[in-house]
Amino acid sequence: MSNYHIKHLEEYFQVYRKSVRNPESFWEEVAEEHFLWRKRWDNALSWDFSKPEVKWFEGAKLNITENCIDRHLNTRGDKTAIIFEPNDPNEAAQHITYKQLHDRVCRFANVLKEQGIQKGDRVCIYLPMIPELAISVLACARIGAIHSVVFAGFSSTALSTRINDSDCKMVITSDGSYRGSKTIDLKGIVDEALEDCPSIQSVLVVKRINSDIQMKEGRDHWLQPLLDEAYHDCEPEIMDSEDPLFILYTSGSTGKPKGMVHSSGGYMVYTAYTFKNVFQYRENDVYWCTADIGWITGHSYIVYGPLANGATTVMFEGVPSYPDFGRFWEIVDKHQVNQFYTAPTAIRALAKEGVDYVEKYDLSSLKVLGTVGEPINEEAWHWYDDNVGKKKSPIVDTWWQTETGGIMISPIPFATPTKPTYATLPFIGIQPALMDENGKEIKGNQVDGRLCIKFPWPSMARTIWGDHQRYKDTYFSAFENMYFTGDGALRDEVGYYRITGRVDDVIIVSGHNLGTAPIEDAINEHPAVAESAIVGFPHDIKGNALYGYVILKDTGEYRRHDNLRKEINQLITEQIGPIAKLDKIQFTQGLPKTRSGKIMRRILRKIASKDTSNLGDTSTLLNPEVVQEIIDNAL
Numbered sequence: 001m002s003n004y005h006i007k008h009l010e011e012y013f014q015v016y017r018k019s020v021r022n023p024e025s026f027w028e029e030v031a032e033e034h035f036l037w038r039k040r041w042d043n044a045l046s047w048d049f050s051k052p053e054v055k056w057f058e059g060a061k062l063n064i065t066e067n068c069i070d071r072h073l074n075t076r077g078d079k080t081a082i083i084f085e086p087n088d089p090n091e092a093a094q095h096i097t098y099k100q101l102h103d104r105v106c107r108f109a110n111v112l113k114e115q116g117i118q119k120g121d122r123v124c125i126y127l128p129m130i131p132e133l134a135i136s137v138l139a140c141a142r143i144g145a146i147h148s149v150v151f152a153g154f155s156s157t158a159l160s161t162r163i164n165d166s167d168c169k170m171v172i173t174s175d176g177s178y179r180g181s182k183t184i185d186l187k188g189i190v191d192e193a194l195e196d197c198p199s200i201q202s203v204l205v206v207k208r209i210n211s212d213i214q215m216k217e218g219r220d221h222w223l224q225p226l227l228d229e230a231y232h233d234c235e236p237e238i239m240d241s242e243d244p245l246f247i248l249y250t251s252g253s254t255g256k257p258k259g260m261v262h263s264s265g266g267y268m269v270y271t272a273y274t275f276k277n278v279f280q281y282r283e284n285d286v287y288w289c290t291a292d293i294g295w296i297t298g299h300s301y302i303v304y305g306p307l308a309n310g311a312t313t314v315m316f317e318g319v320p321s322y323p324d325f326g327r328f329w330e331i332v333d334k335h336q337v338n339q340f341y342t343a344p345t346a347i348r349a350l351a352k353e354g355v356d357y358v359e360k361y362d363l364s365s366l367k368v369l370g371t372v373g374e375p376i377n378e379e380a381w382h383w384y385d386d387n388v389g390k391k392k393s394p395i396v397d398t399w400w401q402t403e404t405g406g407i408m409i410s411p412i413p414f415a416t417p418t419k420p421t422y423a424t425l426p427f428i429g430i431q432p433a434l435m436d437e438n439g440k441e442i443k444g445n446q447v448d449g450r451l452c453i454k455f456p457w458p459s460m461a462r463t464i465w466g467d468h469q470r471y472k473d474t475y476f477s478a479f480e481n482m483y484f485t486g487d488g489a490l491r492d493e494v495g496y497y498r499i500t501g502r503v504d505d506v507i508i509v510s511g512h513n514l515g516t517a518p519i520e521d522a523i524n525e526h527p528a529v530a531e532s533a534i535v536g537f538p539h540d541i542k543g544n545a546l547y548g549y550v551i552l553k554d555t556g557e558y559r560r561h562d563n564l565r566k567e568i569n570q571l572i573t574e575q576i577g578p579i580a581k582l583d584k585i586q587f588t589q590g591l592p593k594t595r596s597g598k599i600m601r602r603i604l605r606k607i608a609s610k611d612t613s614n615l616g617d618t619s620t621l622l623n624p625e626v627v628q629e630i631i632d633n634a635l
């Protein structure tokens with residue numbers, strides 16, 4: 001039996017039991033046998049959820065890029081590490097071998113050093129899905145700089161907030177990006193953001209769309225000439241297992257985004273191990289995850305997890321609808337993709353366009369299909385199973401979070417029988433618990449509650465950058481001695497988990513986490529707005545869409561509501577990004593509030609979902625009369 005590669009259900013149960021009975025020795029075995037350490041750890045795990053403090057492989061020394069690149073050079077030097085598929089199908093795909101990746105990462109790392117970047121410095125990466133994105137991530141890791149990738153769909157305000165929160169020294173960006181038939185002026189967005197970012201000393205610019213951009217003397221540098229001059233080898237910086245590898249921001253229900261900090265050693269071990277098992281990756285398979293590296297899915301399962309296994313990983317620059325809705329399937333056919341990992345929202349959008357697009361292509365290479373980011377509804381699950389997997393490729397519905405670093409609940413394909421809408425069983429080493437509202441664990445099956453994790457796992461985030469107290473308050477205070485996920489879940493009669501959705505004020509729209517408070521703050525900046533409240537409502541494709549209730553100031557001036565709606569969405573686009581735009585905006589005289597002044601979102605959620613049959617007792621509200629007014633004018 002191999003601890004590293006699980007192939008049967010029985011093996012899963014055996015290894016799971018082992019991983020839970022003695023987590024330290026289990027993970028030590030995995031770490032020891034499958035990775036390259038410059039020095040062994042002194043202590044496998046120390047932890048205290050009350051502080052909270054978690055350390056894995058303390059005292060060990062490593063560099064993750066040595067594990068992802070160098071150690072493959074002898075055996076897989078000419079194997080393709082990254083297949084880059086451009087936005088435009090007429091542009092040639094690029095195959096980057098492990099040797100070439102080594103060369104490009106080393107040269108990039110040397111450029112970073114020449115620009116004064118040192119171990120521990122923060123580097124913001126704001127790039128489209130082009131090879132330089134993966135390469136710059138790895139180049140940072142090579143020299144021990146902490147990368148902070150910001151999804152290139154975020155606005156300049158969102159970008160500057162993230163740069164300033166972690167005092168980044170440098171931004172890596174491009175002259176623009178392709179997105180379907182559009183181009184986006186990324187450098188212009190960076191320039192705007194940097195008006196307000198005193199910590200930035202330099203900007204490296206990748207040429208992608210050949211646009212005519214402004215370069216600021218002394219600050220901005222084209223990347224290519226620097227790479228041309230750079231030395232081809234770069235000794236990896238030797239990192240402590242607990243040294244931060246990266247920061248990645250995720251929305252909170254309140255306040256500014258949280259910079260989740262991930263470690264080097266534990267993160268590497270867990271992402272590599274989950275990748276191998278959840279996707280059953282075999283040598284020479286071609287694996288494709290459609291996420292953007294701007295999200296955790298891309299960090300863990302486009303870059304680090306696959307490369308640590310010496311895999312071939314596809315990076316796609318474009319969108320599923322360009323030049324038509326067959327683009328994903330065309331790419332699967334073209335590169336003979338074996339494992340395909342995407343989001344339910346993409347599946348729903350493609351299902352709507354009909355099966356002709358799917359049937360045009362040869363999908364027989366597919367072995368495993370994955371989903372992530374939000375609950376997958378039964379209809380989408382079956383469409384995926386029937387039309388893409390032809391009922392022969394198991395679907396792995398993987399539940400996890402930015403904070404968890406790696407997949408936490410998921411079937412193991414060909415081992416765990418799947419069940420539509422269920423993420424099924426906890427992954428090796430993961431000890432979930434369902435909790436009731438009084439903080440008691442709910443044991444047994446056929447129950448539901450708040451999903452917590454009882455025991456540390458190697459890739460959990462260690463803190464929130466600059467705000468450890470917030471880390472404690474958000475994740476370790478709701479339930480004693482537990483990590484609280486913010487999700488609700490149910491456990492069925494055989495112990496399978498189904499994630500039911502967020503139990504806080506985070507709304508997942510098209511697989512993106514959005515906090516209500518930052519959106520409300522953006523709306524409230526409009527001079528005509530007095531107050532606002534955002535809730536989610538079910539949407540066929542996005543899973544959830546946003547519904548805003550807005551109270552206007554009584555300025556005596558009449559404004560057309562349609563214009564106001566446009567202006568509000570424009571403000572949201574500027575402050576956060578187009579992903580946070582509202583689908584519906586209802587103007588109202590008041591918002592239902594408790595006597596202590598708290599907005600009753602539960603009522604607003606029901607009205608937005610057109611489910612007003614049981615609103616509960618509204619008589620105790622401060623202003624019960626507004627409820628009827630809101631129902632009467634609901635959109």
Ligand code: PRX
Nearest residue numbers: 372373374375397398399400401402499513
């Ligand atoms: O609510 C859960 C949902 O996405 C949240 C985490 O979002 P984020 O940090 O952006 O990471 C997404 C990619 C890992 C979770 O708290 N979620 C994620 N995967 C699933 C899911 N909900 C249901 N089923 C899933 N498979």
